[in-house]
Amino acid sequence: MDTIQLTEIFRDAILTGFKVASPILLVSILVGLFISIIQAATSINEQTMTFVPKLIIVGLMMIVFGGWMLQEMVDLVNRIFEFIGTSI
Secondary structure (H helix, E strand, O other): OOHHHHHHHHHHHHHHHHHHHHHHHHHHHHHHHHHHHHHHHHOOOOOHHHHHHHHHHHHHHHHHHHHHHHHHHHHHHHHHHHHHHHHO
16 A cells, blocks of 8 residues: 555545535534624523534434444455455
8 A cells, every 4th residue: 555545545545534524513603603693682691502502403313324434434444355355
């Protein structure tokens, strides 16, 4: 295994990590922004008010996208094993 293959594996792993994490992170940011706007409009500065909706939304996102996320990670591991198999 040379440095080009290793670089390709690391690049693939980083891109897969971004692709898997992005749906949950984006929705969490949007929910936090929405709750912050509501808090600013109503002058309610309760810190736990943002935690519960984010927790619920992230849980729902894990249910909706969990299978796809797991399949992406399994595909990454399979590609890494293929690289290892071809380099031996």
